[in-house]
Amino acid sequence: MTDKVIPGLEEKGDNPVDSVSFIYDSETSDAVKIFAALRDKGTNYEVSSLKTFVGLISRDLRVLTKNIGEVISRTAMQPFLFVFVFAYLFPKIGQGFSGTSLKTISFATILVPGLVGVAATMSGVMAVGLPLAIDLGVTKEIEDRAMAPVPVWMVGAEKIIFGAIQGLISALIVFPLVILVPSTPVQVHVSNWLILIVVIFLACMISGSLGLTLGSLVRPEKIGLMFSLLVLPLTMLGCIYYPWASLSSVRWLQILVLLNPMVYVSEGLRQALTPQLPHMPTWGFLTALFAIAIFLTLFGLKLFVRRVQT
Amino acid sequence: MSEILLKVSNLVKTYPGLHPVQALRGVSFEVSKGEIFGLLGPNGAGKTTTVGIATTRVIPTSGDITVDSVDVIKNPQEAKMLMGVVTQFNTLDRSLNVKENLYFHCKYFGYSSKMAKQRSDELLELFQLTDKSKAKPIALSGGLAQRVQLARAIAHYPKILFLDEPTAGLDPQSRLALWQVVKILKSQGVTIILTTHYMEEADSLCDRLAIVDHGKILQLDTPQNLKSSLGATTFLDLKFVDNVEDKISKIETIDEVTEVEKLTDRYRVFVTDPKSITLVIEAAVSMGLKDLSIIEPTLETVFIKLTGRELRD
Numbered sequence: 335m336t337d338k339v340i341p342g343l344e345e346k347g348d349n350p351v352d353s354v355s356f357i358y359d360s361e362t363s364d365a366v367k368i369f370a371a372l373r374d375k376g377t378n379y380e381v382s383s384l385k386t387f388v389g390l391i392s393r394d395l396r397v398l399t400k401n402i403g404e405v406i407s408r409t410a411m412q413p414f415l416f417v418f419v420f421a422y423l424f425p426k427i428g429q430g431f432s433g434t435s436l437k438t439i440s441f442a443t444i445l446v447p448g449l450v451g452v453a454a455t456m457s458g459v460m461a462v463g464l465p466l467a468i469d470l471g472v473t474k475e476i477e478d479r480a481m482a483p484v485p486v487w488m489v490g491a492e493k494i495i496f497g498a499i500q501g502l503i504s505a506l507i508v509f510p511l512v513i514l515v516p517s518t519p520v521q522v523h524v525s526n527w528l529i530l531i532v533v534i535f536l537a538c539m540i541s542g543s544l545g546l547t548l549g550s551l552v553r554p555e556k557i558g559l560m561f562s563l564l565v566l567p568l569t570m571l572g573c574i575y576y577p578w579a580s581l582s583s584v585r586w587l588q589i590l591v592l593l594n595p596m597v598y599v600s601e602g603l604r605q606a607l608t609p610q611l612p613h614m615p616t617w618g619f620l621t622a623l624f625a626i627a628i629f630l631t632l633f634g635l636k637l638f639v640r641r642v643q644t
Numbered sequence: 645m646s647e648i649l650l651k652v653s654n655l656v657k658t659y660p661g662l663h664p665v666q667a668l669r670g671v672s673f674e675v676s677k678g679e680i681f682g683l684l685g686p687n688g689a690g691k692t693t694t695v696g697i698a699t700t701r702v703i704p705t706s707g708d709i710t711v712d713s714v715d716v717i718k719n720p721q722e723a724k725m726l727m728g729v730v731t732q733f734n735t736l737d738r739s740l741n742v743k744e745n746l747y748f749h750c751k752y753f754g755y756s757s758k759m760a761k762q763r764s765d766e767l768l769e770l771f772q773l774t775d776k777s778k779a780k781p782i783a784l785s786g787g788l789a790q791r792v793q794l795a796r797a798i799a800h801y802p803k804i805l806f807l808d809e810p811t812a813g814l815d816p817q818s819r820l821a822l823w824q825v826v827k828i829l830k831s832q833g834v835t836i837i838l839t840t841h842y843m844e845e846a847d848s849l850c851d852r853l854a855i856v857d858h859g860k861i862l863q864l865d866t867p868q869n870l871k872s873s874l875g876a877t878t879f880l881d882l883k884f885v886d887n888v889e890d891k892i893s894k895i896e897t898i899d900e901v902t903e904v905e906k907l908t909d910r911y912r913v914f915v916t917d918p919k920s921i922t923l924v925i926e927a928a929v930s931m932g933l934k935d936l937s938i939i940e941p942t943l944e945t946v947f948i949k950l951t952g953r954e955l956r957d
Binding site: 382383385386388389390392393396397400465473474475477478479480481482483484485642643644 | 659696699700701702703720721722724725727729731733735736737738739740744745748749751752753754755796
């Protein structure tokens with residue numbers, strides 16, 4: 335992080351600016367005066383990468399808070415309807431799923447880690463990926479941020495961090511829903527806080543970097559396709575609605591889904607929140623999550639820089 | 645010799661791909677502090693690529709470029725602090741209103757919240773945008789959007805301002821208003837690089853300009869010198885009923901005629917003394933004149949002379 339004083343601005347004293355109209359009276363001396371003030375105004379300030387980074391984050395947070403209602407409904411609607419239909423309505427109307435090996439544990443309990451995980455991971459695609467794809471492909475709004483005095487990769491890194499924050503917010507929105515809505519008992523207890531925090535952290539990082547990767551990769555006109563070909567399979571085959579161990583009866587699928595990052599998020603949270611359910615060994619999901627988070631971060635940044643700089 | 649603010653040396657850019665595009669084939673020029681320097685040329689000439697490289701967004705294949713002695717390619721971070729950019733596209737942040745666009749731009753350049761707020765209020769007033777401060781960028785007219793972009797571009801006190809086709813698609817009134825702002829900025833010592841394919845714009849704003857085509861600078865001088873480089877004060881464009889190729893020497897031999905150029909459907913006659921116009925016309929009439937127009941030299945005629953085609957091709 336380098337600290338730099340904007341050249342030419344450091345020496346001059348304070349010089350208050352008068353309000354003058356100039357656009358249609360450019361020849362007036364007042365107009366000249368105000369631009370002189372503009373150029374010489376003695377503002378002593380330093381630019382650092384950190385300050386720029388904070389500026390970029392605060393821009394995203396401003397947009398987030400402006401649209402908070404939208405963000406909440408977008409995040410909450412899908413999981414809410416899901417638990418409402420499958421964990422509230424189905425038990426009430428006597429229709430439901432039965433697991434052979436998991437009879438003592440309600441479906442609602444199985445859903446808790448899965449739905450929290452998918453909300454955290456996929457929110458990055460919604461909050462970072464979609465706007466970025468349009469931004470890079472159509473509106474070029476990113477230009478002003480690309481011209482900020484930091485390396486271009488840092489503008490992408492900010493997107494990852496913002497996606498991660500958004501992921502955490504989504505997890506916090508969804509968690510109470512999946513606990514409170516079901517009509518059958520939900521058994522959740524945190525077995526290991528450290529694992530919970532690490533898994534949530536990694537899920538959020540994957541969320542942001544997946545958003546950056548997809549946003550930099552996908553052309554705006556292909557967004558619909560991205561949802562059908564990528565987001566949907568990642569979700570449906572992400573061990574969200576069933577533990578990975580129970581896939582042993584469909585062995586080929588159990589192996590195939592190991593390619594899906596969602597699986598490790600679900601399994602990690604399963605271990606942390608509902609340890610009574612079968613789950614992957616800790617080393618397994620942690621290694622995979624770390625590797626995926628690092629890979630997507632580097633890959634996403636590289637793609638982003640390549641899109642911004644030709 | 646005045647201080648050199650922008651120095652471009654041997655810039656080459658080839659966009660890779662199945663059919664590589666050679667956008668720049670060795671472009672060099674220098675711009676002094678306080679100058680308005682124009683890049684004039686048709687679309688695809690390499691103007692935007694040059695500005696793209698100068699503003700760190702395009703990586704050159706080879707060549708060097710410095711802004712205020714800062715190497716743009718090696719040290720883009722420092723270079724970006726010295727420059728402001730306005731393009732022909734509305735790149736305002738659509739998720740924010742006008743004032744927030746200015747406010748967050750200041751934040752990106754390290755301002756504290758208080759300073760950023762003060763600066764954006766100041767700019768709103770300066771650019772007569774106060775009543776639009778809450779407006780969304782997509783609700784603005786082209787002229788207003790350009791005004792906001794200009795305000796945003798100078799918010800961090802850049803030493804050099806890049807205006808890439810800033811008036812493309814603007815109505816005449818907004819264009820004039822923008823020209824006025826550019827002139828005031830110049831009077832305050834801001835160095836400006838302007839790309840345009842509007843002759844009048846280049847002529848009335850630029851101190852010096854480079855005529856660019858196919859990734860090369862064809863000529864570089866003041867607008868006045870470029871125009872007088874044609875060695876003529878007036879042109880006559882003549883169309884004839886029949887083919888007059890064998891008779892055209894009749895005009896060529898008139899004393900004040902410096903050159904006769906054959907264009908696709910007409911002859912362009914370069915005359916140094918307006919008094920000899922009547923002589924040319926008399927000769928032309930005897931050869932079967934169909935149509936005649938008299939033109940003062942403009943940058944467009946310079947461009948046609950240099951490239952053999954019109955600027956709007």
